[in-house]
Amino acid sequence: MAEHYDVIVIGSGPGGASFAQRLARTGKKILMLERxxxxxxxxxxxxxxxxxxxxxxxxxxxxxxxxxxxxxxGLHYFVGGNSKVYGAALFRLRERDxxxxxxxxxxxxxxxxxxxxxxxxxxxxxxxxxxxxxxxEDPTQPPRGAFxxxxxSHEPVIGDLxxxxxxxxxxxxxxxxxxxxxxAHGKPTPESVCIRCDAFDGFPCLLNGKxxxxxxxxxxxxxxxxNLELRTNTYVKRLHASANGRAISTIEVxxxxxxxxxxxxxxxxxxxxxxxxxxxxxxxxDAHPNGLANRSDQVGRNYMRHNQSILMALMRTPxxxxxxxxxxxxxxxxxxxxxxxxxxxxxxxxxxxxxxxxGEAVPSWLHWLPKLPFDMMARHAIDFWLSSEDIPKPENRIxxxxxxxxxxxxxxxxNEHRRLRQELKRxxxxxxxxxxxxxxxxxxxxxxxxxxxxxxxxxxxTDPASAVLDINCKAHELDNLYxxxxxxxxxxxxxxxxxxxxxxxxxxxxxxxDRLA
Numbered sequence: 001m002a003e004h005y006d007v008i009v010i011g012s013g014p015g016g017a018s019f020a021q022r023l024a025r026t027g028k029k030i031l032m033l034e035r036x037x038x039x040x041x042x043x044x045x046x047x048x049x050x051x052x053x054x055x056x057x058x059x060x061x062x063x064x065x066x067x068x069x070x071x072x073x074g075l076h077y078f079v080g081g082n083s084k085v086y087g088a089a090l091f092r093l094r095e096r097d098x099x100x101x102x103x104x105x106x107x108x109x110x111x112x113x114x115x116x117x118x119x120x121x122x123x124x125x126x127x128x129x130x131x132x133x134x135x136x137e138d139p140t141q142p143p144r145g146a147f148x149x150x151x152x153s154h155e156p157v158i159g160d161l162x163x164x165x166x167x168x169x170x171x172x173x174x175x176x177x178x179x180x181x182x183x184a185h186g187k188p189t190p191e192s193v194c195i196r197c198d199a200f201d202g203f204p205c206l207l208n209g210k211x212x213x214x215x216x217x218x219x220x221x222x223x224x225x226x227n228l229e230l231r232t233n234t235y236v237k238r239l240h241a242s243a244n245g246r247a248i249s250t251i252e253v254x255x256x257x258x259x260x261x262x263x264x265x266x267x268x269x270x271x272x273x274x275x276x277x278x279x280x281x282x283x284x285x286d287a288h289p290n291g292l293a294n295r296s297d298q299v300g301r302n303y304m305r306h307n308q309s310i311l312m313a314l315m316r317t318p319x320x321x322x323x324x325x326x327x328x329x330x331x332x333x334x335x336x337x338x339x340x341x342x343x344x345x346x347x348x349x350x351x352x353x354x355x356x357x358x359g360e361a362v363p364s365w366l367h368w369l370p371k372l373p374f375d376m377m378a379r380h381a382i383d384f385w386l387s388s389e390d391i392p393k394p395e396n397r398i399x400x401x402x403x404x405x406x407x408x409x410x411x412x413x414x415n416e417h418r419r420l421r422q423e424l425k426r427x428x429x430x431x432x433x434x435x436x437x438x439x440x441x442x443x444x445x446x447x448x449x450x451x452x453x454x455x456x457x458x459x460x461x462t463d464p465a466s467a468v469l470d471i472n473c474k475a476h477e478l479d480n481l482y483x484x485x486x487x488x489x490x491x492x493x494x495x496x497x498x499x500x501x502x503x504x505x506x507x508x509x510x511x512x513x514d515r516l517a
Contacts (some may be wrong), residue, residue: 002250005031006516008264010236010251010279013081014498015485016270017217018128018505019512024225026513031262032228033253035235035271036077038214039084045206046199057085057204064401065448066408073274073407074451079232080214081272082452083498087201087325087385088178088210089347090131090502091495092122095142096334101491104341105412106391108491112461112471115142121503129178129211129502137173140330152177153186155321158348161382162327164431175328175347176499178211196323200350201385231255238283239267239481245287247480266480266512270505273303273487274398274407277457280468281400293458293475298468300399302392303409304456304492307417308446310349312381313428314439319382325350332423333494343420344388344494352383377442384424388417389494392456409448455486455497472511473504484508 006028009016020032039057044050051057059075078084095115101108119142125131126148133147151174154162162172181194188195194209208215221228234255242249251262269276277300283292291299329346336343391412398407425441432438461467464476473488475481484505486497 002261002263005029005264007266009268011270012079012218014083014213015501015505017213018502019484019509021217021221022506022509024221024228027227030228032230033234034079034232037232039078039204045204051203063405063407071449074449080212083212084204085202089496090176090178090499092142093493093500094140097493103413111490118503121507124506125499125502129216131176131178133176134174138330139171140333152326154326157319157321158324158327170331173328175326180209198322198351241285241287268482270485272485273454273457276485276487277398293468293477296465300457301394301397302456303396304390304392306453307388307390309386310444311384312442314380318379324348339419343416346424347385349383349385352378386420387494388413388420455489455492458487459490460488473508
């Protein structure tokens with residue numbers, strides 16, 4: 001007989017962990033399932049060769065693109081999910097992102113809810129994930145109160161960059177960061193967990209100073225609530241629907257090579273937009289022949305991931321800033337007078353390492369080259385992360401083909417992303433003198449394997465014919481099945497999606513709490 005719980009949450013990333021920690025206060029019997037284990041804490045966490053060149057923490061999976069070419073998706077199966085290696089940039093979607101936006105390659109659809117519906121949950125999400133920032137600096141920032149914590153200070157080179165951009169009547173702002181940092185006079189205090197090191201974007205934090213889902217949700221909730229249980233190394237093979245197809249009756253899991261059955265009154269899926277869609281697709285049955293909750297044929301479709309690239313501005317003088325991920329620029333977010341379509345967001349990367357350049361920008365067959373030029377590039381670069389919105393298209397989808405995972409994706413809004421890069425180069429060229437201060441630019445595009453901003457594979461909406469989930473993120477076709485990762489996004493905007501995932505998970509948790517009561 002299946003072991004029974006009040007609620008089972010599948011996935012311990014931001015969506016699953018935020019939901020579980022909020023619902024745990026009800027006293028209900030809750031089980032969280034994670035296919036991976038705790039990420040090991042070791043000095044190698046901060047080693048660029050280990051993280052980027054060897055991909056030590058990346059899932060060992062072979063997926064195929066639309067041409068059948070194999071690639072390795074940037075997935076991380078650990079307690080905390082992909083947030084163990086994320087950059088902790090926790091933005092709210094802009095108020096206009098919730099409405100219809102026209103792009104060069106088509107419309108970005110409106111959400112069934114408004115920014116005002118999400119605003120209180122954004123407040124709660126920022127408090128939960130220890131977000132540092134400064135209200136009023138970002139010209140596209142939606143209406144809000146003060147941040148829970150003061151902004152992370154700029155180091156000299158980035159502070160100088162902010163001043164140079166401001167002199168062009170631009171509006172650089174302090175990045176909203178989820179970080180366990182206490183500062184005094186721009187330096188971490190002795191009691192600060194974060195030490196402002198140079199291993200942030202893409203690195204697991206050895207000190208647990210990054211506000212990830214494990215550190216901020218899973219571990220504190222397990223310590224506080226005895227009714228919450230976590231099982232690691234537990235892979236969910238299928239969700240079995242009842243005979244009439246209206247509810248999930250059992251969950252088939254595999255742990256240590258053994259298969260068993262679990263059941264729950266409420267089932268919450270939060271595996272990440274790609275893995276959640278795959279779980280639904282392999283959970284087909286007589287009642288759901290095309291995959292679970294897939295009468296609309298929308299499961300797996302409308303995949304989004306942002307158009308993303310890194311721009312390295314190579315300077316004549318070394319950039320000795322250690323923690324440079326403190327500045328953002330949104331002046332081009334909704335376009336310019338010359339280019340009225342939205343262009344996107346510019347934000348600083350954490351310091352780029354030689355291993356990152358070799359692992360992400362240089363083909364592996366050239367790794368025999370001397371490291372010196374790449375060491376010089378890394379030391380002399382100011383590093384920017386550029387994100388532009390991509391449009392949800394039904395043909396951009398994840399599915400099983402011949403028993404293999406296939407991710408079909410055709411880029412949209414490529415011209416908008418190119419213009420965003422041109423705008424950044426233009427303002428940098430005005431800020432730094434060519435030859436005397438600035439050398440060159442070097443761009444690193446993010447390929448299909450960059451799945452960190454995955455979203456949109458099971459959008460929410462009021463019409464079951466075009467949306468998998470209702471506005472409470474419950475599957476239209478099943479009474480006890482919810483989704484709390486980025487699958488529900490109808491559009492993705494151009495800001496990092498994690499804070500919206502957390503806010504929505506808290507919103508859905510409040511709804512389920514009322515339902516259970």
